[in-house]
Amino acid sequence: MTATMQTPTIMLINLGSPSSLDISDIRKYLKQMLSDDEIIDLPKPLQQFIVRAFVLPFRPKKSRRAYDKIWTSEGSPLLINTQKIARELKNQTGWNVEVAMRYQEPSIRETIQKISKDSCKEITVIPLYPHNAMATVGSTKKEVERIAMEVNEQLQINFLKPFFDHSDYIDCLVKSISPYITDKLDMLLFSYHGLPERQIRKSDPGGDYCMTESDCCMGNSPITKKCYRANTQSTARLTADKLGLEKDKWAVSYQSRVSTIGPKWLSPYTSDELKRYPDFGIKNVVVVCPSFVCDCLETLFEIDIEGRDIFTESGGASFTFVPCLNDNTDFINFLESEVSSLLT
Template identity: 40%
Template sequence: MKKGVLLVNLGSPDSPTPEDVKPYLSEFLMDERVIDVPLWLRTFIVKGIILNTRPKASAEAYQKIWWEEGSPLIVISERLQKKIQQNTDLPVALAMRYGSMTIQKGLQELVDKGVEEVFLMPLYPQFAMATTETILVLAEDIRKEHFPHLKISDLKAFYNREDYIDVLSNSIARHLKGKPYDHLLFSYHGVPERHIRKRDITKSHCKIDKSCCVTPSPAHEYCYRHQCLEVTRLVAEKLNLKEGTYSSSFQSRLGIDPWLQPPTDLTIERMGKNGVQNLAVVTPAFVSDCLETLEEIAMEGQEIFHEVGGKEFTTVPCLNDDDEFVEILSNWINDWATLQAVPV
């Protein structure tokens, strides 16, 4: 069977205008794994409230970070795809979960090249129902409807793979070299607490307290919170960070339901008020810089920090198309292609 690879990232509106942002937000927020409430309520929240108020503000945010070549996330993902393609003989396609670069188009591109077996690679280190799971579910639905003879294998969450931790740690060390910082904040995209409980395969382990994420359990295979905190722990260990000089937080809250704690914006504010003068922030839930890293952290976060007396605010770029990151992704692909050990 001829094999191929499909890289999948989040997505982006086609342009930073309200006209293009609105349908993108609609597709994104109407996903039942993003806002996991009954359809009638999700429709009321998204189409009755958010889409009548948020597209203009979101478009303005996108305009702040938009590149001449287009959406940073799309441009970076395309660069990553091209570099990986140079390291493997398999055809490598790129798709997005939301927006015009659909998973169906990506699979069709591979099928048109004769591919019969696809290695689907969600570009998320940690598993979450609103990221990895929604990609896998949609890909399987598309396969059944349009490509019934296609076989799909998927890359599992790679948050604790040694080679990934090495690359992430190296990137952090390289970008912070020579830059003074008192504290390193690991900011992860937030999710509602109920998402964690819904994906607890034990139905009892995930209490979202100080102990459950550090107590061994089968639940950790699908626990986003555990996987985020584990990345922080492993990187801190790799970089020999001292206790008290690093911490984790969660960004991008939406709605009034309880979300993972502590919130990044309030954490940045608290640190500035408590005398942290030099703060560095890394965002390991994202592999590509995007609105959440370039605008929410690098711009809004910096503004919050300076307003409360902070001095130096440093953001560590995502792995993007870093050559070391390209190498490990390429290795996983080639291992899969030759039926060697790879988490599929």
């Protein structure tokens, strides 16, 4: 095959997870992730003080108990589901599709090294994060570019942009949610991964738009395209509209808050909403987590186990968890279409 006819090479990147349930592996994962300056965006000495004094001595054991409830015989659900996406995309297209994790294994470095040994000159990177955020899209892009310069500076890299408002992606969400929507629905809750408010403000170069008004995310400013909070609101609104839901039948909340990283996080918090809903007559809820493409600890444990318990113990009658898109055929078709447009 000539250079001009070279089979496209795709690299799917997800956040990552521990390589096993051993406390040492969980600690290694947490240390690497929380030492990323895009995750804990504080001066390095303060960041490391927080990580070493308040996180690593306690969180690995807590995380171990959570992972133990969702770990499979094959390993980490996040890694397994990402590999399934890669396998389906490769089978459907014939492309070379590799998987890398931002933290831990398989690493971005070893994946780029493997690709470079195959004399690949160009890769398309798919960060599996629908919404813009410095802690996900930003961190991944910086790390890929940094490692590529060290391993193979001639390698051309194309990145798939966040697709939070793409009509085909919204259609994927609508099709995945629709089977769970009945006339008994009281609330469809869009639960997104939370972020410290300071990181939202950093997406606004001028500092005079984001988080200044309660409805700033509803504006049509170019800033909202880069703002995580605005992205999440947009995904929810577009999805709810296509589902034909009234405004009082859907809401947005944020989960996975880590108070040691910062006191002020995006709100309302998912756990608080689920706890208070029954008191307001909201007894039948459906929860979907669009910031996660693959089911993982945050969806399988934090929502489908912890969230369910919070809601039912507070008096809720029906709690329905909508699985992530994972290797859903519609989502694979969407990825194929988006990558194809970058290859032309």
